[in-house]
Amino acid sequence: MSFSTTSLLAHAPTTTDRTSSPRTRKRLPDLRRWISPIALIALWQLSSSTGVLPPDKLSSPWTVLQAGLEVARTGELGTAFTVSLGRVAAGFLIGATIAVALGIAAGLWKWGEVLVDPPVQMLRTLPFLGLIPLFILWFGIGEEPKIALVALGVAFPLYLNVHSGIRNSDDQLIEATTALGYTREERLWHVILPGAIPQTLVGLRLSLGTAWLALIVGETVNADAGLGYLITNAREFLRTDVVVVGLVVYAVLGLVTDFLVRLLERRALRWRA
């Protein structure tokens, strides 16, 4: 069930790329694009109402909406939401710090490249979600394995993009600024690091997508709190309506983080527009 949500999250960065230049495309949204989604929901509702789609397989949209309001009112949703968000935030901070530090080290220094890059390139071929059994053995079943999983999922795409962003800095600019008497430090701050920002933001978007994926998997395998717990618990009682509510919240969170990164891009890449 969680796969439909995760693929939505994974695709979010690519589908939004085309509309990321807000100033050039400020026309009204095409209302025709709403026809088929609304028709699909209507069809779903109709199938549920006529009994074609039994509620123990999938609840009707109306029931899902009611269930959503109910778990929101009892506070279950809020608590689960906070717990899950906290996990992603902690994992992201840890993973991003490590990735940026290693990416800069490998990008700037020959020895950094020689020592850091080979093991990272080897480890990144590991399907990181497959590490869950090991993580449970190492960290138990508390918060640590989930945070570690998120951190790991964040670290690889971010490292790769920071590293290549710095490696691919513009030789012509480096040469020009050298000839104009920039110090090493000035070259770093005004040429190399700003030049790596576009690629770093690509990495950031990818890594946030992976962060949610890692969280969902981590929480679904074992949890006693959070959105994953809400979903697993609902499954025990055949509450497909609550399951769908959890999935929708995951999707919304994914979209919100993607939106935040796009805001950040708009600000950081104003010079490109």
Next chain:
Amino acid sequence: MAGIVNVVEIRGLTKRFGDRTVLENLDLVIEPGEFVALLGRSGSGKSTLLRALAGLDSEIDGEAVVRGTVSVAFQQPRLLPWRKVWRNVVLGLGNRSDDHQLALRALEEVRLAEHADDWPRTLSGGEAQRLSLARALVREPDLLLLDEPFGALDALTRIAMHRLVEDLWQRHRPGVLLVTHDVDEALLLADRVLVLDEGRIVSEQVLGHPRPRRLADHIDVRTKVLGDLGVTEDALA
């Protein structure tokens, strides 16, 4: 002329890439405030010489002394796209409190002051090249290296740039080495025109006429220089 220290003194400069000798035992002196044009066909070694003077190439044989500050403007403006126009002018000068004013004055000279707070991508090709000149001159260089700075511009913009460069040179009086393949440009701007061929300086013409120059006064030199570059009268007819 005693007491004048040359800004460039090159003796026996040789540069090899593997088996290929790009510059061979080259001598060149540039006096303070002197405008020297270096002509040559593609692959004659002129860009290599400029890179050596800019300090971008340390693997050379022989002696290449540059006294004072060096500054460069390249064929492509090579601006930092993520820094505002005025910051592009003064970045690299170190931390100084008056850098904004300094930038505005330099931009004023190349008539770009109203673009001070714009992003470089909003500039036209000619404007970007003017910014590149302002950035080079704000360093008050003793030696200004110009690496085909008008090569990528359209003909009309190029004419305006020639006047601007001459004007800026007269005001700031740096020694200039202009690398170009445009003979007319060299004749309009330079005190001395050198022709580089296969790593050696094969001819030297001193132009004494007052400025602004007219090409019509230099037809003989033009023919001679073109000949040195391998363009004969037959080809011109």
